[in-house]
Amino acid sequence: MAKQRSRISDSVWTFFTETIRFIVVPLVLIDLVRSSWPQLSTAFLGNIMAYTLLFGGLIVAASTLEVMNKQGTFKRMFFGLTGLCFLCLWLFVVFGGGIASFTYYPYFIKFDMSKIVYIMLIGLSLRGLLVVRTYTDNRHLIVEQKLEEPTPEKRRPAARRTASPAFGAMSRVAYQVTGDDDVGSSTPTRPPIDAPESQGTCPVCGSSVSPENRSCPQCGAWL
Amino acid sequence: MAIRTRFLQIGIALVNIAIIALVFTSIWPFPSGEFKVDLPNANDVTWSYADGNVHVIAPYTIHNGWIYDVDDLVIDYTVTNMSGTPLVHNSIQVGTVPAGHVTVSQLDFTFNITRLYNEGQLGMVFKDDSLHFDVSVSCFYTMKLIKFEASYEADVPWDALIRAYGVSPPRVSGSSIAIDYYIETSHILAPLGSVPVTLSAYDSNGQPLFNPPIVQTLQLGVNSTGTLTFLPTVPSTIPSFVEVHFQVLGYEFVTRWP
Numbered sequence: 001m002a003k004q005r006s007r008i009s010d011s012v013w014t015f016f017t018e019t020i021r022f023i024v025v026p027l028v029l030i031d032l033v034r035s036s037w038p039q040l041s042t043a044f045l046g047n048i049m050a051y052t053l054l055f056g057g058l059i060v061a062a063s064t065l066e067v068m069n070k071q072g073t074f075k076r077m078f079f080g081l082t083g084l085c086f087l088c089l090w091l092f093v094v095f096g097g098g099i100a101s102f103t104y105y106p107y108f109i110k111f112d113m114s115k116i117v118y119i120m121l122i123g124l125s126l127r128g129l130l131v132v133r134t135y136t137d138n139r140h141l142i143v144e145q146k147l148e149e150p151t152p153e154k155r156r157p158a159a160r161r162t163a164s165p166a167f168g169a170m171s172r173v174a175y176q177v178t179g180d181d182d183v184g185s186s187t188p189t190r191p192p193i194d195a196p197e198s199q200g201t202c203p204v205c206g207s208s209v210s211p212e213n214r215s216c217p218q219c220g221a222w223l
Numbered sequence: 224m225a226i227r228t229r230f231l232q233i234g235i236a237l238v239n240i241a242i243i244a245l246v247f248t249s250i251w252p253f254p255s256g257e258f259k260v261d262l263p264n265a266n267d268v269t270w271s272y273a274d275g276n277v278h279v280i281a282p283y284t285i286h287n288g289w290i291y292d293v294d295d296l297v298i299d300y301t302v303t304n305m306s307g308t309p310l311v312h313n314s315i316q317v318g319t320v321p322a323g324h325v326t327v328s329q330l331d332f333t334f335n336i337t338r339l340y341n342e343g344q345l346g347m348v349f350k351d352d353s354l355h356f357d358v359s360v361s362c363f364y365t366m367k368l369i370k371f372e373a374s375y376e377a378d379v380p381w382d383a384l385i386r387a388y389g390v391s392p393p394r395v396s397g398s399s400i401a402i403d404y405y406i407e408t409s410h411i412l413a414p415l416g417s418v419p420v421t422l423s424a425y426d427s428n429g430q431p432l433f434n435p436p437i438v439q440t441l442q443l444g445v446n447s448t449g450t451l452t453f454l455p456t457v458p459s460t461i462p463s464f465v466e467v468h469f470q471v472l473g474y475e476f477v478t479r480w481p
Contacts (some may be wrong), residue, residue, distance in 0.1 A: 038435070092422045105371065105376075106375055106376040106377060107374075107375055108373065108375075109371075109372070109373045110371075110372040110373070111369065111370070111371060112369065112370035112371075113249065113250070113368065113369045113370075115251055116245070116246055116365070116368050116369060119242055119245070119368075120231055120242055120246065123238055123239045124234075124239075126234075126235040126238055126239070127235060129231060129235065130228070130231055130232060130235060131229075133228050134228070137225070137228060137390045179467070195282070204281040
């Protein structure tokens with residue numbers, strides 16, 4: 001239960017930090033760059049805000065889902081690699097494919113640093129090795145945990161959920177049935193009734209009564 | 224197993240740090256001005272004229288103050304006049320500019336204006352024009368990982384070589400007739416000093432008023448005036464129509480009175 005809570009808090013924290021890293025800060029920086037250098041032009045600059053929101057949101061979602069799953073699970077690896085793909089797309093879009101032009105008449109300047117962007121993408125992709133490595137390292141823990149868990153048929157909660165009366169859930173003693181021959185002749189065992197502590201006194205009128213009497217001589221109450 | 228993962232993390236981190244360093248050192252020189260190309264502007268262009276050729280010199284400077292060499296630096300330039308006629312198209316292979324060096328050079332080209340004149344494009348000889356410079360620079364940076372291209376357009380005013388000319392009404396001076404004329408020429412012709420101008424005049428019938436043509440000396444680069452004095456073929460007759468032909472620097476032009 002503690003681990004479950006920890007994963008949820010990790011997910012919330014990841015959601016928060018990744019939103020800051022891949023949406024909020026980039027949008028602020030992009031706005032700053034666009035306002036400072038309106039002459040700058042890149043391949044995706046026209047819709048850069050929408051693209052940043054889209055791919056940033058996908059990164060946040062994938063990262064959050066990655067953290068929500070245990071290490072060694074396929075889902076965690078899947079969301080980790082998916083998030084990495086979105087991160088590469090995000091980087092490619094934010095950098096405009098590595099080609100930027102700057103027009104400030106009569107000057108026109110063009111940078112083609114697409115090779116640098118590809119190197120950055122390769123560097124980012126290396127993180128995928130870590131995701132896969134984490135999966136392979138922790139896979140056996142998940143397998144062992146599954147082996148230790150009871151099979152679903154033996155679980156009591158599943159039996160309790162059935163609509164019909166479940167006798168198996170009750171005590172066996174309560175369902176001990178006498179043999180057919182004993183039916184009608186056997187005396188049911190009853191728990192002994194404690195003798196009332198006020199045996200010498202009538203519980204109704206309070207007058208003293210001898211132990212042999214079955215009723216109160218004064219008020220006639222049955223003892 | 225954890226150690227191997229740790230090593231993997233460290234390796235990835237080192238690679239990423241190296242990439243960040245590479246990106247930073249590649250981009251930084253451009254906004255910081257460590258790499259800078261000063262292309263020529265209109266004020267830097269110098270002109271000269273000789274033998275029908277216009278010689279143009281436009282200096283440029285390339286600053287490479289950062290840690291990477293500039294490779295395959297090529298400067299292309301095209302010059303056209305206002306009517307779009309290409310005057311010159313050339314390419315300069317500068318090559319490599321080593322790290323920390325400043326390269327100063329110049330665009331140096333000539334174009335033959337007499338050829339244009341002979342081809343019927345008289346604009347640049349008799350009318351002010353504008354020469355459109357289209358200069359582009361391309362090079363590689365950071366071990367050829369970054370390609371840098373810059374282009375620059377500049378319009379440089381061109382003063383007509385022969386800006387104005389004309390004649391005054393003929394004057395009778397005794398038995399001779401005098402015609403005053405003026406020619407204003409471009410300042411880029413001033414270094415040529417005085418050159419001969421050949422003058423001939425014709426009447427309305429196309430008959431020469433004198434023979435042979437008169438040769439006078441004309442000071443170039445300023446507003447020159449002169450007087451054409453001759454004895455008419457028909458004495459005491461003031462021509463009602465005069466056509467004066469000039470020949471200067473190989474250019475021929477005509478002005479008429481009235």
